[in-house]
Amino acid sequence: MQTDFLDSNQLDQASKYLKNGEVVAFPTETVYGLGADATNEKAVKKIFQAKGRPSDNPLIIHISSVEQLEQYVQSVPDIAKTVISHFWPGPCTLILNKKGPIATSVTGGLDTIAVRMPDHPIALKLIEKSGVPLAAPSANTSGKPSPTDASHVKKDLDGKIRAILDGGRTGIGLESTVLDLTDPHKPTILRPGGVTFEELEDILGTVFESNPTLKDSSAPKSPGMKYKHYSPVKPVWILPTQLDLAKAIVNQLESDGETIGLLTSDDWLDELKTDQRKCYSLGKKDTPQQAAARLFYSLRKLDDEKVSMIMVEPYKKKGIGAAYMNRLEKAATRIL
Template identity: 75%
Template sequence: MQTIFLNSAELDQAVAYLKSGQVVAFPTETVYGLGADATNEEAVKKIFEAKGRPNDNPLIIHISNIDQLERYVQYIPDVAKTVMEHFWPGPCTLILKKKGPIAPSVTGGLDTIGVRMPDHPVALELIEKAGIPLAAPSANSSGKPSPTTALHVKKDLDGKIQAIVDGGATGVGLESTVLDLTDPERPTILRPGGVTSEELEEVLGKVWMDAHLSDASVGPKSPGMKYKHYSPEKPVWILPASLEQTREVMDQLEKSGEKIGFLVSDEWFEQLSNKNRKGHTLGEKKNPQQAAARLFSSLRALDEEEVSLILVEPYSKVGIGTAYMNRLEKAASRIVGIS
């Protein structure tokens, strides 16, 4: 199969592909999604095949208006209406009880479905023109860093999907927050993402965090969190929070023959750079939004460098830093100082 690049003025062609049961990658405000008609089982299966994604890992559907939501969920509780009022369109996925003609593979055998309305003009126009909900996980090979540009998609999936709609680089850089509202009295974050727990609590009051986020022995319930994720080919280690300790770690690793790639804040970058190291910056330490937006693209860039190990600076688990650390911990094989 030849994968075709389309621009935002060629959405009619993308719609034709989707309606014929093909898979099309498209931009959202979070990462690029790999879309197929969520009501067409054969089309949805092509997503799993292209990504190499396990079949028991459910997908999120993307919609462009509330009328579509009403077709595919049993009811919309008041708490969901509040979230939609404040955060839709946007990077927040709601887990609700499903109904309607959704392909079985989308929900992985569950009686619930994840739904979101992306905050990207190309994504919204594509869904609206297609007139169907799009099942769309991140448009990468399963387990690899999620794609934030069309070229990232091409590297992973060229020849495996019908088309890629190029809408430029994404903004948020991390996937959506997944909020379970099946118990309206206990809104629970299954996956931290572009909408923070602090933001949700401002409008909902108490919000819970799913047990698996703090206890690795508990199985995750969220799409995209069941298996290893976000890892480049090169091993990723999480650095200590101390600059001095980090400097010592890097020196020791270089003495042992490692070729270091590193990903740190602006404040650390100049302190750690030398001619033997390949480095990228995450932006200002006080701006974790920049770090979140740059994480996946920088991991991909360092993976292309002649390095044997990628070292990444941790951020505080506050606000978007919670989602940043969630993805980094999934990508990493070691936290320095912890065996």
């Protein structure tokens, strides 16, 4: 298959492909999505085929208006309306009870559906022009770091999908928060993301968090819960939180013949960088938003460098740091 490379002036062509049951990668504010008509079973199955994604791993549908939501869920409880009023459009996915003509593969056979409205002008216009909700996981080979640039999509999926719609680098750099509202009295975060636990707690009061394991045999309600994700080819080690200990470990591994790629804050790079090491910055230590935005992009960059392993600085699991650490721990070969 030949993959077309489109820009923001070619939304009509991209929407035509989607209407015809093809798969198109497109930008959102989080990461690039791999979109297909969520009401077309054959189209949705092309997503799983292109990515090599497990069939019981559900997809998020993307809509362009709040009114569109009512077509695909049984009801919109008051708690959902509160979240929507604060965080839509934006990086917050809601799990609600489904209705309507959604393809079975989208929900993994469950009675629930994951829905969000992205905060990106290209994504919103594409959904509107297509006239259907778009099922869209991240536009990468399953298990690899999510794509934050069209070039990442090309590397993974060129020749496997109909088109890539280039909208430049994404902003947030990590996927959306997934919030389960099927029990309105127990709002539960299934996956941390661009909307933080603290932000949800501020408007909802008590918020719960799910802690699934890779050994869980039940069908996941949300992407990012069950399977190993976000991993480069090169092994990824998470450094200890103490800089002196991290420095000693890096020095020892280098003495043992390893070629080190480093991904740390500017504060740590000042202490760890050498001419022999490939170094990428996560930004300032006190700006975890920068670290989140740069994580997947930099993991892919380091994976292309001539290094034998990648060593990454941990951040505190507060605010967006919780989502950063969730992705990093899933990507890691070893946590020191």
